[in-house]
Amino acid sequence: MSVMPADQASRLRDLMNARPAVATAPLPRPEARPVAAARPAGFSRTAKIIAIASGKGGVGKTNIAVNLAIALAHAGRSVVLVDADLGTANADLLLDAPAPYDLSHVIRGKRTIDEVTITLDSGPRFIRGASGLSSAADLDTFERERLVDQLARLERQTDFILLDCGAGISRNVAAFAQAADELLLVTTPEPTALTDAYALVKVLAHSGHLPSLGLVVNQAASIREAQLVADRIAAVAERFLGLSLESRGHILRDQHVARAVRQRTPFVLAYPRCPAAACIAALARRVDSPSPDRPDRPSFFGRVLGLFY
Ligand SMILES: Nc1ncnc2c1ncn2[C@@H]1O[C@H](COP(=O)(O)OP(=O)(O)O)[C@@H](O)[C@H]1O
Numbered sequence: 001m002s003v004m005p006a007d008q009a010s011r012l013r014d015l016m017n018a019r020p021a022v023a024t025a026p027l028p029r030p031e032a033r034p035v036a037a038a039r040p041a042g043f044s045r046t047a048k049i050i051a052i053a054s055g056k057g058g059v060g061k062t063n064i065a066v067n068l069a070i071a072l073a074h075a076g077r078s079v080v081l082v083d084a085d086l087g088t089a090n091a092d093l094l095l096d097a098p099a100p101y102d103l104s105h106v107i108r109g110k111r112t113i114d115e116v117t118i119t120l121d122s123g124p125r126f127i128r129g130a131s132g133l134s135s136a137a138d139l140d141t142f143e144r145e146r147l148v149d150q151l152a153r154l155e156r157q158t159d160f161i162l163l164d165c166g167a168g169i170s171r172n173v174a175a176f177a178q179a180a181d182e183l184l185l186v187t188t189p190e191p192t193a194l195t196d197a198y199a200l201v202k203v204l205a206h207s208g209h210l211p212s213l214g215l216v217v218n219q220a221a222s223i224r225e226a227q228l229v230a231d232r233i234a235a236v237a238e239r240f241l242g243l244s245l246e247s248r249g250h251i252l253r254d255q256h257v258a259r260a261v262r263q264r265t266p267f268v269l270a271y272p273r274c275p276a277a278a279c280i281a282a283l284a285r286r287v288d289s290p291s292p293d294r295p296d297r298p299s300f301f302g303r304v305l306g307l308f309y
């Protein structure tokens with residue numbers, strides 16, 4: 001989905017083609033809006049929450065989420081991977097982990113969060129995405145409260161929560177992104193993926209508070225290509241949105257990825273010495289670096305669901 005006005009798409013294109021920057025006044029820096037939900041009494045959190053998002057589908061979010069979760073678990077961290085794509089959840093297919101229950105069972109009060117969380121042989125815990133729900137906005141008040149209450153338990157139990165978000169701009173993605181500690185924006189070097197990634201950041205920036213933004217260039221032909229792409233999109237985000245978009249790394253284009261997908265085995269397990277697996281290891285090290293204290297941040301899930309009240 002692309003919602004970028006033609007003038008901005010062409011600005012990005014200009015920069016991508018390394019032409020001189022167009023002399024256009026930068027957009028004003030978006031104001032951070034206060035989050036809607038009050039911090040429920042007694043909520044505390046320790047987990048670092050990372051939302052993995054992209055403008056366009058098929059750029060590699062699920063592969064990055066799954067393999068990053070496994071790499072972090074192998075580094076000794078406790079990790080919960082949540083398939084947060086409420087419309088078209090499919091991380092379970094990549095993991096070949098047919099969990100009997102998913103988030104919809106929690107929402108409907110049929111199961112607790114612990115009952116829908118499975119522990120993968122490779123280390124991370126995994127929560128299958130809700131099937132049969134078009135949007136979290138469809139939830140009624142009781143369902144939301146139940147989900148908040150259940151998901152908030154995770155925050156106290158784990159080091160990392162990775163959210164594999166749906167592609168593009170939706171209310172769910174905006175809510176997850178705004179509530180996370182870090183948004184990992186995944187793009188490929190393709191112009192369509194880049195323009196859609198920029199469009200997503202732009203919409204998110206104007207829709208409220210944003211977490212720190214990290215960029216991962218996937219399917220890069222070389223480190224140099226990844227750096228060029230990262231530099232260009234960061235320059236555009238800085239210039240037109242006043243946002244800092246830091247490179248968190250890249251994943252090289254690697255035929256082992258598609259091969260592992262066909263085998264329904266994460267590539268870090270199927271081909272641990274492949275180039276993409278080495279890139280995931282580097283990404284995991286960066287993600288696992290200490291982050292600044294977040295003493296005043298309210299509970300993540302409390303805020304996410306608060307956005308829908
Ligand atoms: N680094 C890579 N190298 C080669 N192919 C890749 C790479 N990353 C992803 N792919 C291909 O892209 C497909 C879509 O990836 P996926 O993680 O499902 O994307 P998304 O979750 O963003 O829709 C994969 O099945 C794989 O074939």
Ligand SMILES: [Mg+2]
Nearest residue numbers: 061062063090
């Ligand atoms: Mg996906």
